Amino acid sequence: MLTLQEKKEIEELLPNYPTRQAAGIDALVILQRHRGWISDETLGEAAEFLKMTPAELDSVATFYNLIFRKPVGRHVILVCDSVSCWVMGYDPVLDYLKKNLGIGFGETTTDGRFTLLPHVCLGACDKAPAIMIDDDLHVELDPAKIDHILSLYS
Ligand code: FES
Known part of the structure; x- marks a missing residue:
C-alpha cells in the first residue's frame, strides 16, 4: 500500500500534468526514491492510484531505463557507455570498476x-569518461580516482 507520504508527494506533482496517467514516470521515480526499486506490487499500487492498468504503467516503466524493476544495491553506478567516453578512457575505468567490485x-x-549499469551519455562528454553514482556525476575519471570515489558511498 502506498504510504501517506508517497501519496502526498505524487498528488503534489499531479497539477503539472494534463492527466493522472501522464504523471506515471515521475510517480515511479518518487516511489523508487522511497523503496529503492519498483516491485510488481508497487507498480500495481501506483497504477491503481493513477487510475491506470498495471500493464499500461509497466510499459512506461520499462521504456525509461532509470526505473529499476529488479532490486538494486544501495547505490547505483551508471557507467557512461557512449562514444566520447569510449574514446577518453571508458575501458580502463570499466575494467577497474568490475575488478574492484567483483561484478x-x-x-x-x-x-x-x-x-x-551501463547508461547512454551522461551529458558530460567534454569531461569524459564519466560515471554517475546515485545523483552524483563523477567526471574526468581514471582508475586512480575510483577508490576514493567509491569510499564516499557506504
Ligand atoms: S559520451 Fe560519456 S558523457 Fe557523453
Whole structure:
C-alpha cells in the first residue's frame, strides 16, 4: 500500500500534468526514491492510484531505463557507455570498476552496496569518461580516482 507520504508527494506533482496517467514516470521515480526499486506490487499500487492498468504503467516503466524493476544495491553506478567516453578512457575505468567490485553490468555486489549499469551519455562528454553514482556525476575519471570515489558511498 502506498504510504501517506508517497501519496502526498505524487498528488503534489499531479497539477503539472494534463492527466493522472501522464504523471506515471515521475510517480515511479518518487516511489523508487522511497523503496529503492519498483516491485510488481508497487507498480500495481501506483497504477491503481493513477487510475491506470498495471500493464499500461509497466510499459512506461520499462521504456525509461532509470526505473529499476529488479532490486538494486544501495547505490547505483551508471557507467557512461557512449562514444566520447569510449574514446577518453571508458575501458580502463570499466575494467577497474568490475575488478574492484567483483561484478559486471546488471549485477550487485554481495554486500548489497553497489549495482553496476551501463547508461547512454551522461551529458558530460567534454569531461569524459564519466560515471554517475546515485545523483552524483563523477567526471574526468581514471582508475586512480575510483577508490576514493567509491569510499564516499557506504
Ligand atoms: S559520451 Fe560519456 S558523457 Fe557523453
